[in-house]
Amino acid sequence: MIDRRTIAKLRRSRSIRVAAVFFLLLPALAGAARGQSSDRAKRVGGKLLCVCGCNQILTACNHVGCTYSHGMLQEVDDRVARNEPDDLTIQAFVQEYGATVLAEPENTGFNRAAWIMPVVLPLLGLALVWIVVRRWRERSQLVPAAGVSPEMLARARRETDGRNDE
Amino acid sequence: MDVFGSFALMLALVAGVYAAAAGISGIISRKTLLLKSASNAGMAVFILVTLAVASLEYLFFTDNFSMMYVVEHSNRALPAAYKFASLWAGQEGSLLFWSWLLSIYAFFVLFLNRRKHPELMPYVGVVLACVQIFFLILNNFVASPFGVIGTVAAAGSGGAHLVAQPDGKGLNPLLQYPEMVIHPPILYLGYTGFTVPFAFAMAALLGRYPGEKWIHITRRWTMIAWTFQSAGILLGAHWAYAVLGWGGYWGWDPVENASLLPWITGTAFLHSVMMQEKRGMMKVWNIWLVFTTFMLCILGTLLTRSGVVASVHAFAQSSIGSWFTTFLCIVFAVCLFVYIRNRDYLRSDNQLDSLVSRESSFLFNNLVLLAACFAVFWGTLFPVFSEWFTNNRISVGPPFFNKVNIPIALFLLLLTGVGPLLAWRRTSMDSLWRNFAWPLAGGVVAGIAAFAGGARSPYAVICWILSVFVGLTITSEFYRGARVIAGRGNTNLVDGAVQLTLRNTRRYGGYIIHLGMVLVFVGISGQAFNQDVQSDMGVGSKIAIGPYTLVCQNFDQVANQNFQSDRATLEVFRNGKSEMMMYPERRFFLASQVTETMVAIRSSALRDLYVVYAGRSPDTGRPVIHAYINPLVKWIWFGGLIVVLGTLLAMVPNQQPVIALRAVPEISGAARAGTPVSVLAKGPNLHD
Numbered sequence: 136m137i138d139r140r141t142i143a144k145l146r147r148s149r150s151i152r153v154a155a156v157f158f159l160l161l162p163a164l165a166g167a168a169r170g171q172s173s174d175r176a177k178r179v180g181g182k183l184l185c186v187c188g189c190n191q192i193l194t195a196c197n198h199v200g201c202t203y204s205h206g207m208l209q210e211v212d213d214r215v216a217r218n219e220p221d222d223l224t225i226q227a228f229v230q231e232y233g234a235t236v237l238a239e240p241e242n243t244g245f246n247r248a249a250w251i252m253p254v255v256l257p258l259l260g261l262a263l264v265w266i267v268v269r270r271w272r273e274r275s276q277l278v279p280a281a282g283v284s285p286e287m288l289a290r291a292r293r294e295t296d297g298r299n300d301e
Numbered sequence: 302m303d304v305f306g307s308f309a310l311m312l313a314l315v316a317g318v319y320a321a322a323a324g325i326s327g328i329i330s331r332k333t334l335l336l337k338s339a340s341n342a343g344m345a346v347f348i349l350v351t352l353a354v355a356s357l358e359y360l361f362f363t364d365n366f367s368m369m370y371v372v373e374h375s376n377r378a379l380p381a382a383y384k385f386a387s388l389w390a391g392q393e394g395s396l397l398f399w400s401w402l403l404s405i406y407a408f409f410v411l412f413l414n415r416r417k418h419p420e421l422m423p424y425v426g427v428v429l430a431c432v433q434i435f436f437l438i439l440n441n442f443v444a445s446p447f448g449v450i451g452t453v454a455a456a457g458s459g460g461a462h463l464v465a466q467p468d469g470k471g472l473n474p475l476l477q478y479p480e481m482v483i484h485p486p487i488l489y490l491g492y493t494g495f496t497v498p499f500a501f502a503m504a505a506l507l508g509r510y511p512g513e514k515w516i517h518i519t520r521r522w523t524m525i526a527w528t529f530q531s532a533g534i535l536l537g538a539h540w541a542y543a544v545l546g547w548g549g550y551w552g553w554d555p556v557e558n559a560s561l562l563p564w565i566t567g568t569a570f571l572h573s574v575m576m577q578e579k580r581g582m583m584k585v586w587n588i589w590l591v592f593t594t595f596m597l598c599i600l601g602t603l604l605t606r607s608g609v610v611a612s613v614h615a616f617a618q619s620s621i622g623s624w625f626t627t628f629l630c631i632v633f634a635v636c637l638f639v640y641i642r643n644r645d646y647l648r649s650d651n652q653l654d655s656l657v658s659r660e661s662s663f664l665f666n667n668l669v670l671l672a673a674c675f676a677v678f679w680g681t682l683f684p685v686f687s688e689w690f691t692n693n694r695i696s697v698g699p700p701f702f703n704k705v706n707i708p709i710a711l712f713l714l715l716l717t718g719v720g721p722l723l724a725w726r727r728t729s730m731d732s733l734w735r736n737f738a739w740p741l742a743g744g745v746v747a748g749i750a751a752f753a754g755g756a757r758s759p760y761a762v763i764c765w766i767l768s769v770f771v772g773l774t775i776t777s778e779f780y781r782g783a784r785v786i787a788g789r790g791n792t793n794l795v796d797g798a799v800q801l802t803l804r805n806t807r808r809y810g811g812y813i814i815h816l817g818m819v820l821v822f823v824g825i826s827g828q829a830f831n832q833d834v835q836s837d838m839g840v841g842s843k844i845a846i847g848p849y850t851l852v853c854q855n856f857d858q859v860a861n862q863n864f865q866s867d868r869a870t871l872e873v874f875r876n877g878k879s880e881m882m883m884y885p886e887r888r889f890f891l892a893s894q895v896t897e898t899m900v901a902i903r904s905s906a907l908r909d910l911y912v913v914y915a916g917r918s919p920d921t922g923r924p925v926i927h928a929y930i931n932p933l934v935k936w937i938w939f940g941g942l943i944v945v946l947g948t949l950l951a952m953v954p955n956q957q958p959v960i961a962l963r964a965v966p967e968i969s970g971a972a973r974a975g976t977p978v979s980v981l982a983k984g985p986n987l988h989d
Contacts, residue, residue: 184698190554192699195547205919238698240683245691249683253705257672264664 176215179224180208184238192238306356307447310397313349313404314437316342317430324427336423340411343426346433347408350401357394357446361387367463370394370446376471376892378862383472386482389489390472392606392621393446399602400436402486402493407433410497410522421515424504432496435628443621471892474864480540488533488560492598494526495563498570499595502588506639509646513578519591520574521952527567528948534560535941546898546913548833548929550937553702555610558681559601562674566594569670576663579725584647585640586667592636597674599629610681662720669713676705707760711767714822717815718771721778740777744770758829765826768819775812775819782809803956810951817947820940827908827933835927837918838869847930849910850874851883856924864888866899869914869924873903885914885926908932 177194185196187203193211196204207228214224228236240246320342327335357370361384366372374390389395407429414422440446451464475481498519505515537560542550551557570590576583604610607622640647680697688694722736747769751762783797790797802809836844838853845851855870866888873881883901890897903910911929918925 182700184696190696190698191547191552195549195552233694235684235694235696237696239701239704240687240695240697245687246695249680249687249697249701250705252679253672253676256675257668257709260668260671264668268661268664 173212173215175221176208176212179215179221180211182221182225182238183207183211183228183236186232186236304447306353306360307441307445309349309352309356310437310440310445310447313346313353313400314434314441316345316349317433317437320346321427321430321434324423324430328423328427336426339423339430340415340426343411343430343433344408346430346437347404350397350404350437353440354388354397354401357388357397358385361385364469365465366467366469367449367465369448369450372450372466372469374469374472376469378892379469379472379477380863382479382482383477386476386485387472389485390476391446393440393444393448395485395489396436396439396444397446398486399489399493400433400440402489403429403433403436403496406493406497410500418510418514418518420508421501421504421510424507425500428500428503429496432500435624439621439624443624469892471863471890474888474890474893474895474897475544477863477890478540478544480536480543484533484536484540487529487536491526491528491530491533492560492563492601494522494529495567495594495598497522497526498591502591503636503639506588506643506646509643513581516574516577516587520571520578523567523570523574523591523594524948524952527564527571528945528952530560530564530567531941531948532945534564535938535944539938542934543900543902544897546900546915548831548911548913548927548931549828550934553680553699555681556601556605558677558702559597559604561677562601563594563597565670565674565677566590566597569667569674570594572663572670573667576660580660582649582660583663584649585644588640588647589636590667592632592640596629596632596636597678599625599632603629604681610684659720659723659725662716662723666713666716666720669709669716673706673709673713676709677702680705710822711760711763714764714767714771714819717818718767718774721812721815722774736774736777740770740773743773756829758826761826761829764822768823768826771815771819775816778812779809800956802950803953806953806955807951810947810949810953813947813950814944815947817940817943817945820936820943822940824933824936824938824940827931827936830932831929833927833929835915835925837921837923837925839923844926844928846928847908847910848875849880849928849930851912851926851928853924853926854882859886863892864890867914867924869926871901871912871926873910883910883912885912887914887916904935906933906935909934 180194181192183193185191185193185204185207187196189196193204193207210228211224214227225237234241240249242250320339323335323339323342326332327339360368360371361375362381364371364375364377370391370393371387374387374394375384379387387394389398410429411422411426414425449463450466453462453464501515501519501522504510505519534557537557538550541552541557570587573583573587573590577587603622603625607625680702683697684695718740719737724732744766748762748766751765756762756765779798779801780794782801783794785797786792786800787794787797790800792800802813832847834844834846836842838844840853840855842853843850850873852872852874853869854872857868857870859866859868866886868884868886871883871885872879873883881903883903885901886899888897888899889895898913898915901912909929909931911931913927913929915925915927917923
C-alpha cells in the first residue's frame with residue numbers, strides 16, 4: 136500500500152524528470168528558422184531544389200531539422216544582396232551541389248528531351264488520331280447504312296441533334 | 302501469434318496457388334466441380350490473409366516488442382488508432398495490407414458472381430489468383446512482417462526464448478495525424494481495386510467472351526477503384542497541406558505522381574468505355590487502357606518501394622524493386638501475348654461519322670488525358686533516364702510539371718465543357734451555337750471581371766473563363782432537362798432536376814463529377830495569388846498578411862507521454878477586430894526522437910490563413926512564424942467531395958421514368974410520320 140505522501144512525491148519527481156527532459160530537448164525542438172527573403176531571392180530560390188532529399192523547391196523546404204535549406208537560402212540572400220546576376224547565382228549552386236540542385240532540367244543536350252517529348256508525343260498521337268479518324272470516315276462513307284433510308288437518317292439526326300445521351 | 306500469422310500467410314499462398322492451378326485445369330477440362338473448388342480456394346485466401354492481418358494487429362495492440370516490425374513502427378505510448386495504422390507504416394506491413402485488400406476485392410468478385418457469367422468467371426478467378434500469388438510470395442519470402450528480433454537459448458530446456466525490446470521506436474510522426482489513418486487504406490483500395498477490371502478485361506480477351514457484358518462489369522469495378530483512388534489522392538493532398546507545413550498540397554513528388562498515373566488512365570477508360578458501350582468502338586484502346594492502368598499501379602508500387610526515384614514518401618530502399626520489375630515485365634508480356642492472339646475479337650463495330658461529334662470529343666479527351674499521363678510519367682522517370690544515358694543525375698521538380706501540365710489541364714477543362722454537349726455521330730453548327738453561346742458569353746464576362754478585378758496571372762484568368770463556361774454548360778444541361786420534366790409533371794425545377802438525375806444517374810452523375818472537377822480547378826487557380834511572410838516574433842510582436850494582423854500573445858510548452866510541443870498563441874485581427882486565436886506547434890516525438898510541425902489553419906471559402914511555427918531564429922533565438930494566405934484552397938476539398946459523391950451517384954441504378962404513352966391505334970405510314978424516330982428506335986427512355 137502506497138500512502139498519499141509517497142504518491143505526491145512520485146508525481147513531483149516525475150514532473151521534474153519530464154521538465155528536465157523537455158529543457159534538454161528544447162534545442163532539438165526549436166530547430167532553426169530564418170527571417171524574410173527579398174522577392175528576388177525568392178525568385179532565385181524558386182529555381183532551386185533543396186538538396187536534403189525532400190524534392191521540394193528551396194524556398195518551400197521547411198523540414199524541421201533540415202541541415203541544408205537554411206544555409207542555402209542564406210547564400211541566395213547574400214548573393215542577391217551583392218546584386219549578383221541570377222544566372223551566376225544559379226551556376227554557383229550547380230558548381231557546389233551538382234545539377235540535381237536545379238528545379239527543372241536545362242534545355243541543353245540530352246535534357247532537352249525532357250521538354251521536347253511531352254510536346255512531340257501528344258502531337259504524334261494527334262496525327263495518329265487524325266489518320267484513324269480519316270480512315271474511319273472513308274470506310275463509313277463506303278458502307279451504306281442497311282435498312283435505313285437517307286430521309287429517315289436525316290430525320291433521326293434532326294430529332295436527336297442536341298439531345299445528348301452519354 | 303507471430304507463428305500463427307506466418308502460418309496463415311503460408312496457407313493463403315497455398316490456397317492461391319491451388320485457386321490458379323485448379324482454375325486453369327477446370328477451364329481446360331471444363332470440369333465444373335474443379336472450377337467451383339478453385340473459386341472456393343480464391344475466397345479462402347481472403348479468410349487466411351485476414352487472420353494474418355488480425356494476428357499482426359494483435360501483436361501491435363499487445364506491444365509485442367519481440368517482433369521486428371512492431372519495434373520499428375510502434376511504441377507503448379502510441380494512441381490506439383495509430384497502433385492500428387502502424388499496420389501499413391512500413392514496407393512489410395503495407396505489402397500485407399495490399400494483399401489483404403486485394404483478397405477482399407477477390408472475395409467480393411468471386412462471391413457476388415458465383416452464379417453469374419459461368420464462361421467469364423473462371424478466367425477472372427485465375428487472373429486474380431495469379432496477382433495474389435505474387436503479393437503472397439512477397440509476404441512470405443521477401444518482406445514478411447512476422448520477423449522476430451532474435452532468439453536466445455533457454456537454459457536447461459534446450460529450447461529458445463524470443464528476445465524482446467522494452468519499447469518500440471514509435472510510428473513515424475508524419476503519420477501521426479488522423480487523416481493518415483484513412484488516407485493509405487483509401488488509396489490502397491484504389492490501387493488494388495484496379496486489379497479487378499484488369500482481371501475482367503483479361504478474362505474477356507482470354508475467353509473471347511461474347512457481347513459487351515464484360516465491359517459493363519469492368520466499368521463498374523473501375524468506377525469503384527477510381528472513386529477510392531480519387532478520394533485517396535485528395536486525402537493525401539489534404540494531409541500534405543495540413544501536416545508538412547510548406548503551404549502547399551501537391552509537390553509533384555514521385556510518389557504523388559505514381560498515384561496520379563493510374564488515376565489518369567482510369568479516367569480515360571471511364572470516358573472511352575462509353576464509345577464501346579454505345580457504338581462498339583475503341584475496343585483495342587479500352588482493353589489497353591485497362592491493362593495500362595493496372596501496370597501503372599504496379600509501377601507506382603515499384604517507385605514507392607524500390608528507391609528508383611528519391612521521395613520523402615517512399616519506403617526504405619530495398620531489393621524488392623527487382624521483384625516488382627520482374628512482375629511488371631511478366632504482366633506486360635502476358636498482356637501483349639493475349640492481345641496478339643485475340644486481337645480479331647476486338648474489331649470495331651462502327652466508324653466515326655463526323656469530327657464534330659461525341660465520339661471525336663472522347664478521342665480528344667483520351668488523347669489529352671494520355672498526354673497528361675505521359676508528361677507526369679516522363680517527368681517522374683526522367684532523372685533515371687538521364688542517369689542511364691548521360692551518367693548524370695538531374696532533378697525534375699515542380700516547375701517542370703507545372704509548365705508542362707497546366708496547359709494540358711486547361712485544354713482538358715475546355716473539353717469537359719464541350720464534350721458532353723456534342724451529340725453522338727454528328728452535331729450541327731446550329732446546335733453547337735445553341736448549346737454554347739450563353740456559357741461562352743458567361744466565361745468571357747468572368748474573364749473580363751477577373752481582369753478588371755486585378756487578376757493578372759494568364760493561367761488563372763483562363764482557368765476562371767473555362768470554369769465558368771463548363772459550369773454554365775452543365776447547369777444549362779440540368780436546366781433544360783429539368784424544365785421538360787417540370788412541365789410534364791407540374792412540378793418545380795428542383796424536383797425536375799432530381800427526377801432527371803435519378804432517371805439517368807450515370808449521365809447526370811457524370812455532370813456532377815465534372816462540376817466537382819471545375820471546383821477543384823478553381824481552387825488550384827488560387828495558387829496564383831498565394832502570399833507569405835516569415836518573421837521572428839516575441840510576445841507582443843505583430844506580422845501583417847493580407848487582411849490579417851497576427852499578434853503573438855504567448856509561447857508555451859505542452860507535453861504528454863507521446864510528444865512534447867513548443868506552441869505559439871497568436872491572436873488574429875481583421876480590420877482591427879479580434880477574430881480568432883491560432884496555435885501553431887512544433888512537436889518532439891519522444892519514441893522516434895523526431896520533430897514535426899503542427900500547422901494552424903483557419904479556412905474559409907475565399908482563403909486559408911495558414912500559420913507554421915517554423916523554429917527559432919539562430920540570430921535572435923526568438924520563435925519564427927511563417928504565415929501564408931492561400932486563396933480558394935477550400936474549393937479543392939469541396940470539389941473533391943463533389944467528385945466522390947457524383948461517382949457514387951453514377952453507380953446507382955437508373956430509376957425508370959414514368960411516362961404516359963398516348964395510344965397509337967396503328968403504325969401506318971401517316972402515324973409513323975408523326976412519331977419521333979428516336980422513340981421508335983429506342984422506346985420511351987431517351988436517356989438510357
